[in-house]
Amino acid sequence: MRNYEIMFIVNPNAVEDEIDKINAQLEAVITSGGGQIQKIEKMGKRRLAYEVDRLREGYYVLFATAANGDIVKECERRLRVMDAVIKYITVRVDDDVRRLEKIRKYRQKRAARRGSGAAASASGQSIEEAMQ
Amino acid sequence: MRSPREKRPAGQKQYYRRKKVCKFCVERIDSINYKDVKLLSQFVPERAKIMPRRISGVCSPHQRLLSDAIKKARNIALLPFATE
Numbered sequence: 085m086r087n088y089e090i091m092f093i094v095n096p097n098a099v100e101d102e103i104d105k106i107n108a109q110l111e112a113v114i115t116s117g118g119g120q121i122q123k124i125e126k127m128g129k130r131r132l133a134y135e136v137d138r139l140r141e142g143y144y145v146l147f148a149t150a151a152n153g154d155i156v157k158e159c160e161r162r163l164r165v166m167d168a169v170i171k172y173i174t175v176r177v178d179d180d181v182r183r184l185e186k187i188r189k190y191r192q193k194r195a196a197r198r199g200s201g202a203a204a205s206a207s208g209q210s211i212e213e214a215m216q
Numbered sequence: 217m218r219s220p221r222e223k224r225p226a227g228q229k230q231y232y233r234r235k236k237v238c239k240f241c242v243e244r245i246d247s248i249n250y251k252d253v254k255l256l257s258q259f260v261p262e263r264a265k266i267m268p269r270r271i272s273g274v275c276s277p278h279q280r281l282l283s284d285a286i287k288k289a290r291n292i293a294l295l296p297f298a299t300e
Contacts, residue, residue, distance in 0.1 A: 091251075091292055133296040142293065146251075173292040180247060187246050 085119070085150045087181065092163055092172035093142035096129050102168055103143060110147060113158050119151030137170050148177075236273025240282075248281040250288035256295060260286060264296040 090110070094103050107124055114121055127144035136142070149155075156174055163172040239258075240248065248255070259267045259274070259282055266286055269279050289295040 093293065132293040133290070134293060134300075136293055171291075171293060173288065175250065175288060180249075184246050 085152055086176060087122075087148070087150050087178040088156055089175045089177050090147040090149065090156070090159055090163075090172065091175070092145055093132070093136070093170050094145060095137075095139065095168045095170055096141045096143050098143065098168045103145065106166060106168065107145065107147075109162060110159055113162060114147075114149050114151055114155055117151065117155040117158065119149050119155045121147065121149050123148040139170060142170060238273060238275040238278055240278040241275055248278070248285045250285045250292070251294070252285075253289065253294050256282070256286050256289055260295060262299065264299050 094106065103126070111121060111124070123146070125146040125148075127146055129141055129143050132140055132142050147159075151159075160172065160174060163169045239245070245255070250256070259272055261267055266283050269276065272279075274282060286295060290297050
């Protein structure tokens with residue numbers, strides 16, 4: 085199981101019901117495949133950075149899920165087929181989360197070490213940090 | 217970045233160039249997320265190209281994460297590929 089974020093853009097002219105229907109469908113795909121849904125976020129309408137299918141606006145929806153490759157594949161297939169969806173992207177996020185965790189731990193360790201060794205002056209420390 | 221030289225040949229104009237620092241290191245921004253358009257757009261100038269390191273001063277590990285994030289954001293139309 086890996087953590088993925090699936091973000092897609094729905095045609096802004098679609099009705100709210102349609103978006104809910106798409107969400108429900110994806111939800112069903114994920115849960116029936118044994119995945120978990122961590123978050124469904126409707127990010128709302130926003131301007132697209134460039135034209136897609138002659139549209140300048142889009143309705144963004146974000147899914148955060150723990151799933152495996154097959155589930156993601158199926159989700160992408162469905163999104164491709166749906167007419168209202170104009171664009172989608174899947175991003176793997178667990179690598180990033182792990183990296184952040186590592187940085188946090190490292191900082192904690194450093195802070196602990198610094199707390200015990202009071203030899204270094206405060207100004208010296210801040211320069212050291214800036215150099216990093 | 218060139219290191220500030222101690223002695224310069226005579227006649228050469230001397231000026232002090234401020235050492236550039238990596239924004240992400242200084243402000244301790246750990247995650248460079250593709251959804252954070254506000255942050256990313258600071259590194260995409262007018263032409264929508266990714267700002268080079270020599271101008272922004274971002275360190276290479278962070279530049280790598282940054283350019284990945286910008287490319288992802290472009291894919292989902294959060295950032296432009298090019299300005300029309």
